[in-house]
Amino acid sequence: MIDCSGAGSSAPAHASGLAIETTALTKRFGRQTVVDGLALSVPRGSVFGFLGPNGSGKTTTIRMLLGLAQASGGEISVLGERMPQKLGSVLPRVGALIEGPGFSPFLSGSANLRRLDSADGFAPNGTRSARVSRALDRVGLGHAADKKVRAYSLGMKQRLGIANALLAPRDLIVLDEPTNGLDPQGTREVRSLIRSLADEGTTVFVSSHLLAEIEQMCTHAAVMRAGRLVAQGTLDELRSAGTTRVIVTTPDADAAAQVLRTLGLDPGHPDAPGAAVTATLPESIEPEDIVAALVNAGVRVRGFAVDHASLEDLFVALTGEGFDVVQ
Amino acid sequence: MPRTWHRWIPAAAAPVAIGAVVLGGVFATSASADPADKTPQQVLELAASSTVDTFSGTIEQSSNLGLPDVSGLGGSTGSSSDSSDGSDLTSALELLTASHTLRVYVDGPTQSRVQILDDMAERDAIRNGDDLWLYDSNDSTAVHSTLPADASTAPDASAESLTPAELATRFLDAVDPSTEVTIGDPVTVAGRSAYDLVLTPDSSTTLVSSVEIAVDADTGLPLSVDVFAQGSSDAAFHVAFTSLSLDTPSADLFDFTPPAGTDVTEKALPNRDDAPADGSVAPDAGTHPEPTVTGTGWDTIVELPASTDPSSLTDSPMLSQLTTSVDGGHVLQTTLLTVLITDDGRVLAGAVPVESLQAAAGK
Amino acid sequence: MSSSDPTAASLVARRTRRSLGVGFFASELAVLFRRRRTWAMLLALAAVPILIAVAVRISSSGSSGRGPAFIDSITQNGLFVGIAGLTIAIPLFLPLTVGVVAGDSIAGEANTATLRYLLVSPVGRIRLLVVKYLAAVVFCLAATLTLSIAGILIGIALFPVGPVTLLSGDTVSIGDSLVRSLLIALYATVSLLGLSAIGLFISTLTDAPVGAMAATVVLSIVAQVLDSLSQTEWLHPWLFSHYWLDFADLLRQPIEWSSFGQNALLQLGYVVVFGALAYGRFSSKDILS
Known part of the structure; x- marks a missing residue:
């Protein structure tokens, strides 16, 4: 695979550094506001995780980005162009998998892809077959190209959907829940596919309700909750927004807790003697000072750890415990 | 939502545009160049002097006689089920009460063909020289008659003995005591501008309110006849060309040979002149014996x-x-x-x- | 598949100008005529004249005295079977199949979720409507031609064939009669253009293709019922089904073209109105399926 860096892609010169930008993007269905004042900034060349519980408005946002649904308010620009005004020139540069695959069951996988490719006015007819078979090979469906989609498993359909997004050279690929229905092997393949796309300089916008997925693949992420954006940035920025904890493993739990309190930390009350004592670490205190204080106080320290909060903690904190559908 | 309202403009505009085209067509026809003013005498002269004896055209005839449409009772499609005695009366009534489209082809006084265009069927009357054919596609029957030698010229002889001016004068004299003859606004019939000759009865006891005859301004050919009844603005009887061509019709049209499988009846003339083509035009054709x-x-x-x-x-x-x-x-x-x-x-x-x-x- | 082994560079190449969508139209036709359903409908239509011919042949009574006269005349001339088949199929069978194709056009794509992928491919919404409509028109033509040709073939097989007697009583050659059969198939195709446009519009209203199909077929029946009621006489010239059976005017000598023209004009009116409605609906619709 040719590795062309992000700068080498066919981005227009006037384009900003953002592949997707929305301001105050809002969608209402009747009285219900599904997306509320969204301000997304997806940098070019990033692998951008779009995170949120089911029903938080991710798919509706993606539909608006791709011109399938009309925004009730706000503005969208994709690849530096206003949407949906420039739909016809922007979408050929965008590959998409939206809320699961959709194919004609009575056609074979390759016939489905050829059909969708012929719908793209900028796709040359001459290379269609070659591009279709390459896209199928790339998602590991080369063997099932001529099988009717009716006979595909859910995972195979999902791969076919991803293959559709790869039919033409793209500047942006939008993947809505790409690993749905895939087995662990398939999930790994998709992950490596996304990485290779990113290596080619393609901006990848991945939505998921699974945090681990985002954490493993993405450079950037945004978190949605009930139609609102609650966090956005690089993964490091997001992680640093979370808290750091110290974890002291000791048989002298009460004594350790006492030491921590004198340092100004709040360990709470240990659950049981012998359990770990934990406390949030303020930025003003260095971890080594705590260890020194504990040792000086005669606490038998068996283990000491500084734990940066996982994105999962952040995700739970931001979206509430519920991975349930937010109404 | 407010951004998308303009997408419905074509849907709103389409019926308006179609309406405009339809109405525009109506206005355009009514706005065609009016012929020069003429008196009733002049219009009658024009009609009488008409030399058009070669034309083809489509005629539409409709009646609003206040009778139920009897075509369902045994008209166009069911005439074969009637006995032959009753079918004469039935088809006569059917001709009077239902609407019809006819095509006429005339090439001189001895060659003519009238077609009554029924649904999925057709009735034809063809005259070619001395041969008269009546054909009905419904039951695949044909009637053949040979005209007496003098019949072909008789009506023309009497007409040609008078000049158009004399004929017009005679007509006006004949109708004068009972009828007021005036010229209405010019009309357009079959795309041709025409004088509208209006005959208004002076009698107060007749059911007829007026008769309007459109006379082609160019050729003097009568293009339409409308008979209005008292108390109604719609024509009770209407017959008019919807298209008219003065070209000579193809000679093949008058050369009729009954198709194979047709039930052909030879009929001697003249016993009953019940050719459907002319029974319909004269409202009170009283050709029955000894009235x-x-x-x-x-x-x-x-x-x-x-x-x-x-x-x-x-x-x-x-x-x-x-x-x-x-x-x-x-x-x-x-x-x-x-x-x-x-x-x-x-x-x-x-x-x-x-x-x-x-x-x-x-x- | 990649026998030519194209280089990666050539696969990256893109058209500089957007194509007119001829390729997509061809692909749409291929999809339509690759469907088993399409073939089943065409076969069912072909069965109509075949069943008529076989039934008449078996009963072999010269005249049934019922129905249009030329059902009887097929025993005398097999070339009439196609026309008889069209006459039988026009009120119900043809609208049924056209309703299925036109009603399915957008709603079917929505139902299989292919609609959103077509739209982000991207095929413009107007272009998609036009291509879908043209495909439906091609189906109408295929349907009427199938009926006519099947009828003529079975007629030749079962009945004597010879010069054809027209409604006017004139007789025309076999060649002339075949031309007229083709014209009648064209007339029937034109007759279905309005219904196709209505089906397309209904199809943009729903994601349930069966509903759109049923609504289209029901409308065609309603129009014919209204056309037969004398109480709605003022409406008759405006009903899309009003001229459906006037193809008989093509069996006159000379051919009466006025009904062809009026029919075409009326159908064009329906295409414009319902095409505009479909555009209004579809271009402003949120694709949420």
């Missing part, structure tokens, strides 16, 4: 003696549906014509109210 005529002008009453087998009329289930019982017989009331069938079998008809017929019958 008695009383009254004058628009109040004329035609009386058929009892000898015409009244049972065939009164027993017809269709007639009993159409007629109402009155003192002294049954009456068939239409907007233009009243027919009284007396209990003793006489038939009186006229464009007058039933009281006039009863009075005439009582004499």
